[in-house]
Each structure stands twice: as structure tokens, then as C-alpha cells.
Amino acid sequence: MHPSGRPMSDAERGATLDAPGFGQVFTDHMITLHWDAGPGWHDGRLEEFHALALPPSASVFHYGQEIFEGMKAYRRPGGTIALFRPERNAARFNASARRLAMPELPVETFVSAIELLVRQDRDWVPHGEGTSLYLRPFMIATQPTLGFTLPSRSYLFCVIASPAAAYFSTRTGPSALTVWLSEEYTRAAPGGTGAAKAGGNYAAAFLAQRQAVEQGCDQVVWLDAAEHRWVEEMGGMNLCFVRQAADGGSPTLVTPALTGTLLPGVTRDSLLELAGGLGLGRTEERISVEQWRNECEAGLITEVFACGTAAAIAPVGHVRGAHDAWPIGDGRPGPVTMRLRDELLGIQYGRIPDDRQWTRAVC
Ligand code: COI
Numbered sequence: 001m002h003p004s005g006r007p008m009s010d011a012e013r014g015a016t017l018d019a020p021g022f023g024q025v026f027t028d029h030m031i032t033l034h035w036d037a038g039p040g041w042h043d044g045r046l047e048e049f050h051a052l053a054l055p056p057s058a059s060v061f062h063y064g065q066e067i068f069e070g071m072k073a074y075r076r077p078g079g080t081i082a083l084f085r086p087e088r089n090a091a092r093f094n095a096s097a098r099r100l101a102m103p104e105l106p107v108e109t110f111v112s113a114i115e116l117l118v119r120q121d122r123d124w125v126p127h128g129e130g131t132s133l134y135l136r137p138f139m140i141a142t143q144p145t146l147g148f149t150l151p152s153r154s155y156l157f158c159v160i161a162s163p164a165a166a167y168f169s170t171r172t173g174p175s176a177l178t179v180w181l182s183e184e185y186t187r188a189a190p191g192g193t194g195a196a197k198a199g200g201n202y203a204a205a206f207l208a209q210r211q212a213v214e215q216g217c218d219q220v221v222w223l224d225a226a227e228h229r230w231v232e233e234m235g236g237m238n239l240c241f242v243r244q245a246a247d248g249g250s251p252t253l254v255t256p257a258l259t260g261t262l263l264p265g266v267t268r269d270s271l272l273e274l275a276g277g278l279g280l281g282r283t284e285e286r287i288s289v290e291q292w293r294n295e296c297e298a299g300l301i302t303e304v305f306a307c308g309t310a311a312a313i314a315p316v317g318h319v320r321g322a323h324d325a326w327p328i329g330d331g332r333p334g335p336v337t338m339r340l341r342d343e344l345l346g347i348q349y350g351r352i353p354d355d356r357q358w359t360r361a362v363c
Helices: 010-018 086-099 107-120 199-203 206-214 266-277 289-297 335-348
Strands: 029-036 040-048 066-068 071-075 081-084 132-141 154-164 177-182 219-223 231-234 238-243 252-256 281-285 301-308 312-320 325-327 359-361
Touching: 029 107, 040 107, 066 086, 066 199, 081 107, 081 335, 086 107, 086 132, 086 266, 107 132, 107 154, 177 206, 206 219, 231 238, 231 252, 238 266, 238 289, 252 266, 266 281, 266 301, 266 312, 266 335, 289 301, 289 312, 289 325, 301 335, 312 335
Parallel strands: 177 219, 177 312, 252 281
Antiparallel strands: 029 040, 029 154, 066 132, 071 081, 071 132, 081 359, 132 154, 219 231, 238 252, 238 301, 301 312, 312 325
16 A cells, blocks of 8 residues: 555555565555444454544544554565464553453454454565564544543454564664663653553653654663653663673673563563573563663673564664763674574574474464
């Protein structure tokens, strides 16, 4: 589908698939599925990609009841196309639904919907290194009401798909990001929606993300709401640190613990497991900004990277804030980051054996 809404010619589609960018162009089809109080889920359809018609009174426009997921379909040697741990995204979607008082969707329905769309639009899965078909399942509240007594009594679940290059990478591999410490704003507080993949979290993040860009940085880093001291996550990705062992032993992969205010990333979880398999230590702990800076200065933290579905693994080279700035290692992607990246992408793209059965061939 052309961004203007008309179907693309074969030549236009070919050019898009050669250099897909991220989230600009969408495939020819989409999934829709409705939920109403009483019948529950009904009328699931694979349809041509189209604009949604909703009354301006639909609850989502006023109270922001929206959740989403991010997933990818990867083209693999031999021409098959596979998903990566789709049932984890389904489970997180349902956790988000519970927090936003929305109906849960059976895991098998969620996964079947994704598979149906990928099979239908398989020609849209790009071939290039690091490219994929990015899948965006989402759910919105559709009841036409401004009432705020109870949550919406009707919802629409949709899946759309978009050919994508790696979020930050260049064609020659990842370049290191510069990140901005947001000391003025916070993303999530205890008891809030930080662990849910809710559109509202991202809406509230744009101001700080724009500030990051104005400061010449790529992404914002969020700190905790109470003390503005503990590192939580980046704009749309989790953060991982590589800490060297004082005794010269194996390094440890360190990532902020899931305190309820940050997103439990599927990539984050996968990397913790892969790190163990590669002989690295791994720990989920609280890490403060001072500790981050001091450990970089002392040569203990030598690498930092962002991880998420869209970003995959994106190395961080420099940190900047209103009062401070420091490099991470030599500012370039480090060996542990690249080793973990090779392992993860190797499994996703079918270049190395998937011993954990994380991938699921769709066609
Ligand atoms: C993803 O990684 O899938 C996300 O949803 C993050 C978004 C900022 C692109």
C-alpha cells in the first residue's frame, strides 16, 4: 500500500523492499476482530488495508484506552518465514489488556491472526540484511461514549504489517547511539501503566524524546519517578549494561530489574537467557546514574546497549544529561554486544540452530 492509500505498483513495492525504512509503508492487508460485551470476540476478518471508520465519540479518542505489540517476521535461508516467540507477545498483550481493563484475547487467536496476515502478505517480507516484516497488533476501545463510569463495552483488535529495516542500523551494521538522561520528566510511577505496552506511555514520552533529539541525542533514557536516580528504560527499548569482572573472569550482562514501571521486553528476556548460554554472568538489579557513570569511568561497565523488537540490539556509545556527559568504553559497539547480537539475529534469521525452539515457521 502506498503511503497515500492507493495500491503500490510492482516497481514501487520493489524499491520499498530494497530500502524499507521503518513504519512508513504498509502491506496490502490487515486483520480486524471485534469484541462486544455479551458475545465477546466475533467477526474476525482478513481484509484489504483500509482506513478505520469510527465515530468521534469512540472512547479511545477521549480516554486513550489502547494497547499494542511489536513483532517481526524474518525471511530465512531456503525461503521460509518465521516469527520469534509470538506466544510471549500474546501473553504480554493480555497483561497490558488486564492493566487497561480491556478484554484478553486467547493466545492461539492472537498468534493465528499474525500468521494469517504474514502468509497473505509474504511477498512483503524484505530480503535485505537486518530487514523484516514488522507486525503491529493493537486494540482500541470503540464504544461511542464520553461516560467514565466503566471501561468501554466494545473493542477492535487489528493487526497491520510494515516492511522494515533495523530501527537504528545502517547497511554496514549498527552505529552507536547517544542517549539523553531525562531528569525533568518521568515515564512511569509505581502502580501506573509502565509495565503495559499502552499507547499512553508513548504519548507521554514524546516531549522528552523531542528534547533528546534537540540535544543531538538519539533516544531518551528514563529514570525512576521517586528519586530521578535509578535507570529504568529507553524510549521504546530496554537497556543492558556489560560489567567486567574485577578478577578478569567472564563479564556480566546487567539490566534494570522489572519493578513494575518498565516494560518486560521479549528481547530483554531472550538476551538474559542467551547470555547464560554464552557463559556470561547475568543479573537484574537496580542501577543508578552515578553508578553507571562511576563504573564507566572505572572501566567496569565497558558496553551498554538498547534492546527491543524494533531496535534488536543497538549499542550506546555516549550518555548526555543536563549536568553531565560521558562515553561508554571507546564509544563504539563492543564485543559482548556484537556477540549477543549475532546470536539473537542468528536465531531469528535461521543462520544458527534454534535449540530453544523460539522461532515458529509460518510459511
Ligand atoms: C518495538 O520495539 O516493537 C516497539 O514497539 C518500540 C517502538 C518505539 C517502535
